[in-house]
Amino acid sequence: MDKKAKEISRRLAAWYHKAKRDLPWRNTSDPYSILVSEVMLQQTTVSVVEPYYLRFLGAFPDVSALARAHEEDVLRLWSGLGYYRRARLLHAAAKSIVAQHDGRVPDNVTTLRGLPGVGRYTAGAVASFGYGKAAPIVEANSARVLTRLHAYRGALKGSKTKQALWDFAEELLPSDNAREHNYALMELGSLICVPVKPLCESCPIAFACAAHVNNLTDSIPPASPKPAKISVHFAGVVTERDGRYLVRRIPEGEWHHGLYEFPKITISAKTSCKKAREMLGDLVHLYGSCIDPAPCMSIKYTVTHHRVTLQVWRAYVKTADVVCDYPDILSWVSAEKLRKLPFGSAQKKIVKLITGRLDSLNTES
DNA sequence: GAGACGTGGTC
DNA sequence: TGACCAAGTCT
Numbered sequence: 001m002d003k004k005a006k007e008i009s010r011r012l013a014a015w016y017h018k019a020k021r022d023l024p025w026r027n028t029s030d031p032y033s034i035l036v037s038e039v040m041l042q043q044t045t046v047s048v049v050e051p052y053y054l055r056f057l058g059a060f061p062d063v064s065a066l067a068r069a070h071e072e073d074v075l076r077l078w079s080g081l082g083y084y085r086r087a088r089l090l091h092a093a094a095k096s097i098v099a100q101h102d103g104r105v106p107d108n109v110t111t112l113r114g115l116p117g118v119g120r121y122t123a124g125a126v127a128s129f130g131y132g133k134a135a136p137i138v139e140a141n142s143a144r145v146l147t148r149l150h151a152y153r154g155a156l157k158g159s160k161t162k163q164a165l166w167d168f169a170e171e172l173l174p175s176d177n178a179r180e181h182n183y184a185l186m187e188l189g190s191l192i193c194v195p196v197k198p199l200c201e202s203c204p205i206a207f208a209c210a211a212h213v214n215n216l217t218d219s220i221p222p223a224s225p226k227p228a229k230i231s232v233h234f235a236g237v238v239t240e241r242d243g244r245y246l247v248r249r250i251p252e253g254e255w256h257h258g259l260y261e262f263p264k265i266t267i268s269a270k271t272s273c274k275k276a277r278e279m280l281g282d283l284v285h286l287y288g289s290c291i292d293p294a295p296c297m298s299i300k301y302t303v304t305h306h307r308v309t310l311q312v313w314r315a316y317v318k319t320a321d322v323v324c325d326y327p328d329i330l331s332w333v334s335a336e337k338l339r340k341l342p343f344g345s346a347q348k349k350i351v352k353l354i355t356g357r358l359d360s361l362n363t364e365s
Numbered sequence: 366g367a368g369a370c371g372t373g374g375t376c
Numbered sequence: 377t378g379a380c381c382a383a384g385t386c387t
Contacts, residue, residue: 041382041384042383043371044373044382045382046382047374048372049383082373084371085369085386117386118385119384121383122383139384142383157367189383190383226379229378229379256371
């Protein structure tokens with residue numbers, strides 16, 4: 001570590017000491033809690049993660065509790081966070097830690113990387129935040145800081161750039177105090193060295209920043225091209241019979257597998273409203289006969305490169321003879337049970353509407 | 366190495 | 377309102 005790197009790290013640490021946010025996962029050095037927070041924070045913002053993190057640790061306070069849990073309960077606590085594979089991999093990691101590491105989260109990068117869902121970043125984060133090991137980290141925030149610091153022009157996604165960034169991170173890392181140093185680098189990227197209009201006048205390391213000195217912060221790092229979005233439409237039915245609701249467990253191989261949903265159809269751009277009603281009629285007919293399904297709500301949301309519209313229809317089934325083609329994945333559940341099943345974000349809103357309506361009815365009576 | 370994988374917040 | 381962004385990993 002040369003003299004300049006030392007000075008950068010020193011100023012960074014001093015700034016962090018004054019500017020850091022108070023976040024729940026920074027008040028612990030429990031490696032398991034750190035691991036949970038790091039997985040949740042992958043591609044997800046701090047404000048969204050906070051309540052999920054607290055609930056998750058409340059339900060699974062240690063590795064063995066998570067290892068013992070049913071996958072459905074793990075998914076339910078993840079419901080709404082997205083990237084559900086993370087939840088399954090974290091669950092698998094907990095099982096692996098119990099089975100192969102004597103229940104103790106590994107303390108070195110190499111062993112950590114052997115865990116499901118733990119890549120180079122997360123391994124470095126757990127080693128440095130949880131154990132104070134001198135392990136470098138590179139993620140979106142620190143990557144931005146490092147490319148600007150060195151006025152490195154390569155595209156962020158490129159493999160050459162990635163290697164360069166890990167080299168930069170390693171060079172800058174002090175032999176002691178890696179934990180605070182890594183937090184500081186990320187916090188700087190998060191609060192000061194932001195993607196658009198970075199606050200260089202408030203930056204403690206602007207003096208050493210090649211992009212700042214050369215007025216290149218607008219073009220470094222270069223914007224990465226995004227895939228075009230396409231539209232997808234779904235129509236689903238909420239089918240109720242004697243206070244129970246028909247739900248489908250999404251099977252392996254489908255989007256959101258492992259979660260639950262209300263039976264739905266996919267509508268192409270060319271599907272007319274009339275045709276959609278017919279298809280829904282067929283869908284509902286599978287489960288019995290229905291009384292005039294009518295749309296009751298529409299939810300729009302965006303998924304990576306899809307623009308998704310979900311229309312929800314409500315149907316009332318009047319016969320007790322229900323045809324079930326897939327009895328293993330279709331079931332009638334009470335509103336109470338509905339609350340305890342994992343749903344994706346849009347469908348979770350529907351559950352909330354149903355249970356919320358029932359709650360208000362109960363309160364009135 | 367490109368593409369898949371979710372969602373909510375921000376400007 | 378829409379485009380962009382966020383503590384990545386896996387295939």
